[in-house]
Amino acid sequence: MHTLIGTELLKLRTVRSPWLLLAASPLLVTAGVSGLVVSDDKPLDTATQSGALAHVGLTSIFTLVFGILAVAGEYRHKTITDTYLSTPARGRVIGAKLVVYAVCAAVSGVVSSLVGLGVAAAWWADKAISFAWTDSHMWATIGGGIAWNAAFAAIGVGVGALIRSLVGAIAVALAWVALVEGTVGQLIGNLARWLPFNAGQALGAGANAMTSGSLLPRSGGGAVLAGYTLFFAVLAVTTSMRRDVS
Structure with missing residues (x-):
């Protein structure tokens, strides 16, 4: 297994597209944190801090596509x-x-989190407000966002193994997030909380989002997302073993 892991790392080092994809994550976090501070009239308190760092979890869209590249890209x-x-x-x-x-x-x-912390702290300093580095809600949000990124990469591997067309797999994955969970999910009420992206949102949500009642508790979202991750990991293995390459 160590040899195979080394081989996969070597493959990643020889192509640009996965790294360009991941490089967009800190940019999204920077834009999200800055946009929240500029457009929101709310005070820059600890709840706003965790809400700003919740953008780390949203970069899971990039890691989902990153995971799809693992199999469908080949x-x-x-x-x-x-x-x-x-x-x-x-x-x-x-x-x-x-x-x-x-x-x-x-x-x-982790890199996106460090960038987000730096940008948020700079905005707080610009507003002459002390940044609460010890706020537990903010760190829970960051940890949840990092876990969400990892889980969606594994889910992406499963999607790429199931749908071998790279364009098709990416299109289906993004359509699921945007249409099924984003649109249809609003029509089925609380059942939407149990879908993968919404479970990830619960895991990496800020303090205000956690009290809205539209998401599962953080622990519940983590458990549900872990279940989806395991399901797609098993799907990736079994699908690859049973289907012909051609």
Whole structure:
């Protein structure tokens, strides 16, 4: 397994697109934190701090696509045959991808968190307001956002294994988030709380969002998202083992 993990890391180092994708995450956090401060008339208190850092979790959209690239990207570039010929144990190959892409997504979440903290602290200082570094709600939000990033990368690996077309897999994933959970979810009320993106939102939500009643508790969102992650990880392994490459 160590060799396979090293191979996956080598593959990542030789292509640009995954890193360009993850590089957009700190930019999104910077824009989100700055936009919240500029457009919101609310006082810059601890609840606003956790709300600003909740943008870390929203970068999971990028890590979802990042995970899809792990398998669907290989099918698009026709390197998947060589991968499976060099290591016929397909389950181990997918397992290595799950580990590498989830860890990279978590690291991306950490980087985005550090950028978000720096930007938020700068805005607070500009407003002559002390930044509450010890606020537990803010750190829980950051931790939840990092975990959300890692989980969505693993889910992306499963989606990429199920839908081998790179464009098709990305389109389906984004349509699910935007249409099913974003639009249809509003029509089915509390049931929407149990869907993957909403569960992630509960895990990485700010203090104000947690009290809105529209999301699961943070622990509940984490448990539900862990269940989806495990399901898609198993799906990625079983699908890759049973289906032909061509």
